[in-house]
Amino acid sequence: MEKVCVLGAGSTKYGKLEDSITDITIQASVGAIESAGIDPKEIQAGYISNVFGVADKQVHLGPVVMSNLGIPEKPSLSIESACGSGSVSFREAFANVAAGFYDAVLVAGTEKVTHTGTEWTTTYFSYCSDFFYEGGAGASFPGLFASMARAYLTEFKATEEDLARVAVKNHENGLLNPKAHLRKKITVDDVLNSAVVASPLKLYDCCPFSDGASAVILCSEKFAKEHSKNYVNVIGSGRGGSPATLQGRDHMTTIPSTKLAAQAAYKMAGITAKDIDFAEVHDCFTIAEIVDTEDLGFFEKGQGVQAVREGRTSMKGDIAINPSGGLKSKGHPIGATGVGQVVEVFEQLTGKAGERTVQDAKIGLTHNFGATGASCAVHIFQSV
Amino acid sequence: MEKVCVLGAGSTKYGKLEDSITDITIQASVGAIESAGIDPKEIQAGYISNVFGVADKQVHLGPVVMSNLGIPEKPSLSIESACGSGSVSFREAFANVAAGFYDAVLVAGTEKVTHTGTEWTTTYFSYCSDFFYEGGAGASFPGLFASMARAYLTEFKATEEDLARVAVKNHENGLLNPKAHLRKKITVDDVLNSAVVASPLKLYDCCPFSDGASAVILCSEKFAKEHSKNYVNVIGSGRGGSPATLQGRDHMTTIPSTKLAAQAAYKMAGITAKDIDFAEVHDCFTIAEIVDTEDLGFFEKGQGVQAVREGRTSMKGDIAINPSGGLKSKGHPIGATGVGQVVEVFEQLTGKAGERTVQDAKIGLTHNFGATGASCAVHIFQSV
Numbered sequence: 001m002e003k004v005c006v007l008g009a010g011s012t013k014y015g016k017l018e019d020s021i022t023d024i025t026i027q028a029s030v031g032a033i034e035s036a037g038i039d040p041k042e043i044q045a046g047y048i049s050n051v052f053g054v055a056d057k058q059v060h061l062g063p064v065v066m067s068n069l070g071i072p073e074k075p076s077l078s079i080e081s082a083c084g085s086g087s088v089s090f091r092e093a094f095a096n097v098a099a100g101f102y103d104a105v106l107v108a109g110t111e112k113v114t115h116t117g118t119e120w121t122t123t124y125f126s127y128c129s130d131f132f133y134e135g136g137a138g139a140s141f142p143g144l145f146a147s148m149a150r151a152y153l154t155e156f157k158a159t160e161e162d163l164a165r166v167a168v169k170n171h172e173n174g175l176l177n178p179k180a181h182l183r184k185k186i187t188v189d190d191v192l193n194s195a196v197v198a199s200p201l202k203l204y205d206c207c208p209f210s211d212g213a214s215a216v217i218l219c220s221e222k223f224a225k226e227h228s229k230n231y232v233n234v235i236g237s238g239r240g241g242s243p244a245t246l247q248g249r250d251h252m253t254t255i256p257s258t259k260l261a262a263q264a265a266y267k268m269a270g271i272t273a274k275d276i277d278f279a280e281v282h283d284c285f286t287i288a289e290i291v292d293t294e295d296l297g298f299f300e301k302g303q304g305v306q307a308v309r310e311g312r313t314s315m316k317g318d319i320a321i322n323p324s325g326g327l328k329s330k331g332h333p334i335g336a337t338g339v340g341q342v343v344e345v346f347e348q349l350t351g352k353a354g355e356r357t358v359q360d361a362k363i364g365l366t367h368n369f370g371a372t373g374a375s376c377a378v379h380i381f382q383s384v
Numbered sequence: 385m386e387k388v389c390v391l392g393a394g395s396t397k398y399g400k401l402e403d404s405i406t407d408i409t410i411q412a413s414v415g416a417i418e419s420a421g422i423d424p425k426e427i428q429a430g431y432i433s434n435v436f437g438v439a440d441k442q443v444h445l446g447p448v449v450m451s452n453l454g455i456p457e458k459p460s461l462s463i464e465s466a467c468g469s470g471s472v473s474f475r476e477a478f479a480n481v482a483a484g485f486y487d488a489v490l491v492a493g494t495e496k497v498t499h500t501g502t503e504w505t506t507t508y509f510s511y512c513s514d515f516f517y518e519g520g521a522g523a524s525f526p527g528l529f530a531s532m533a534r535a536y537l538t539e540f541k542a543t544e545e546d547l548a549r550v551a552v553k554n555h556e557n558g559l560l561n562p563k564a565h566l567r568k569k570i571t572v573d574d575v576l577n578s579a580v581v582a583s584p585l586k587l588y589d590c591c592p593f594s595d596g597a598s599a600v601i602l603c604s605e606k607f608a609k610e611h612s613k614n615y616v617n618v619i620g621s622g623r624g625g626s627p628a629t630l631q632g633r634d635h636m637t638t639i640p641s642t643k644l645a646a647q648a649a650y651k652m653a654g655i656t657a658k659d660i661d662f663a664e665v666h667d668c669f670t671i672a673e674i675v676d677t678e679d680l681g682f683f684e685k686g687q688g689v690q691a692v693r694e695g696r697t698s699m700k701g702d703i704a705i706n707p708s709g710g711l712k713s714k715g716h717p718i719g720a721t722g723v724g725q726v727v728e729v730f731e732q733l734t735g736k737a738g739e740r741t742v743q744d745a746k747i748g749l750t751h752n753f754g755a756t757g758a759s760c761a762v763h764i765f766q767s768v
Contacts, residue, residue, distance in 0.1 A: 127437065
């Protein structure tokens with residue numbers, strides 16, 4: 001199996017964007033190509049992740065992107081796995097490069113939804129649940145994650161203040177990220193006093209709907225060495241699944257797919273959770289980050305909340321969680337998020353993260369799931 | 385690289401179906417699992433192809449399917465490449481099994497659109513073009529293929545009767561396929577007298593909008609040998625791209641991605657077009673089949689039309705084209721079509737094609753593209 005590397009990374013700002021889905025995808029892709037210092041013609045395939053292309057009247061986005069990059073003859077495809085699309089697309093690209101099918105590929109994630117309004121977006125996002133049992137029965141994602149939050153607070157005697165601390169931390173990180181959607185310092189009281197969305201979750205417990213695109217160049221180690229010294233090794237890749245519905249699971253306070261994906265990624269990398277210096281995890285709601293950090297093995301079950309209280313997940317803690325600001329502050333353009341996490345890791349491990357650099361970091365992890373964790377991918381990266 | 389085999393295949397009827405997209409996908413998947421004679425728990429991943437899940441309010445279909453099959457822990461994803469989604473999904477599954485990431489995977493293609501009506505379907509399908517330049521400018525797919533047809537008729541002095549003969553042949557084949565959408569014998573006059581959709585294409589030159597799902601089990605040769613004697617070897621796999629817009633191409637009477645994908649597949653298989661006994665090709669419109677058979681190397685440029693006149697592509701001709709009835713008669717549930725072609729090849733090469741068996745066939749080819757051929761995949765199969 002070929003060793004696989006990230007050679008370059010690019011991203012648009014996340015937020016409310018005016019340009020078309022095609023344009024933002026190309027902007028991120030050109031950024032990644034320039035960052036990698038390669039000629040577009042060296043790219044052999046394009047992996048695009050996107051969920052609601054219909055929102056901007058453009059599905060089959062791959063050939064449009066490849067044509068605009070001047071490489072229409074190269075094959076491309078779109079991958080969808082709800083909010084986990086970006087990491088799943090990255091995984092497919094990884095598998096193809098690892099197997100030797102391609103030397104260098106473009107992985108671009110993208111989403112454009114804010115122009116459609118909250119009602120359209122909420123409705124369409126609910127199609128990512130098992131719609132017959134969840135979305136169609138009125139269980140929106142805020143509602144489903146609120147159920148998880150209520151179960152967690154009850155089981156582990158945690159409080160709404162604890163959840164709020166996750167939001168405060170991630171907004172603090174996001175303030176240092178020029179591409180973040182919500183760059184705004186907030187307090188625990190701001191979170192507690194914001195409108196109730198689905199109790200116990202308030203508005204500031206929820207990530208925003210965002211537009212945005214992120215892209216990376218993934219390549220063989222041989223290709224990377226020929227082009228740059230500024231690349232990052234992908235040392236672990238894992239995937240897993242969970243019962244599609246929350247009601248189909250044994251427990252409400254853990255996500256099985258995260259555990260399966262993490263186990264596979266740690267095994268491939270030959271390391272354990274203790275070796276991770278920082279992680280970008282899927283914090284679509286504050287409760288999710290706490291559950292993630294336990295399922296990923298950073299903290300014992302029920303201890304994730306204590307870790308937040310003690311600041312152990314902050315930039316200067318034991319393990320920085322979501323230095324980018326996470327989905328909560330950086331934003332969540334659903335098809336782009338998983339690729340955007342890799343952009344952050346690339347920048348962290350190649351000295352490009354500026355003010356938000358995690359000191360002495362050598363190994364970073366990305367964790368991205370779809371829906372309430374029905375699909376998940378985890379990747380582990382190491383600096384050269 | 386591991387040798388890859390098709391171990392089982394299943395399909396719903398194509399046409400106007402009442403069941404949900406989830407249900408039809410499971411029906412096809414269960415059919416493939418039973419045909420393969422395996423336990424669902426032996427499946428290690430699910431590759432789902434689907435374009436307009438929004439039509440039936442269910443995207444992120446993978447976990448829903450895996451959960452219903454009793455294997456929620458297994459990873460899954462959805463792949464979209466417009467009308468070529470099925471073959472592109474098959475290609476990704478092939479790459480993962482060939483690389484040794486999985487021993488056995490489910491590949492299921494599915495689409496459910498007829499309940500939305502012609503206006504919705506036509507509008508949404510146009511999002512598969514480069515919408516800024518084509519769909520949004522009024523160039524629908526019938527219009528785009530009509531432009532190709534007009535160019536072909538002019539360049540090669542072919543006639544509308546020639547196009548009609550493709551429809552007549554494919555309807556004849558489809559009559560023998562119990563799962564075909566349009567099982568109806570037609571004449572050249574029927575085609576010529578049907579309503580003009582986009583001159584020179586008439587209604588009977590166009591494939592129908594269909595619902596349907598098809599699935600196959602793809603596995604390593606070792607896994608296949610342990611489970612059955614009734615499997616088929618995948619000996620070639622190729623992909624290619626074309627400029628996304630028709631106006632961006634040098635010629636209107638050839639599809640570059642077909643040529644690239646075919647070259648790659650023939651090279652991997654170590655054979656030439658002459659070795660192919662029969663082929664399932666992308667005949668979304670009658671003109672497409674003629675262009676396909678030339679681009680695939682079965683006939684010289686401009687000679688495809690003469691081959692149809694002489695019956696060389698009929699069931700008893702030199703090379704049977706679309707023994708299943710093709711998109712024209714069997715139907716075109718866009719996410720399923722590419723997988724459905726593999727189902728047909730599996731049945732042909734394992735003695736399950738009944739009345740429509742291509743005599744003495746050992747090697748079959750599938751060809752499936754997206755939009756006007758912006759993305760394409762070609763696969764070659766050999767009997768054991």
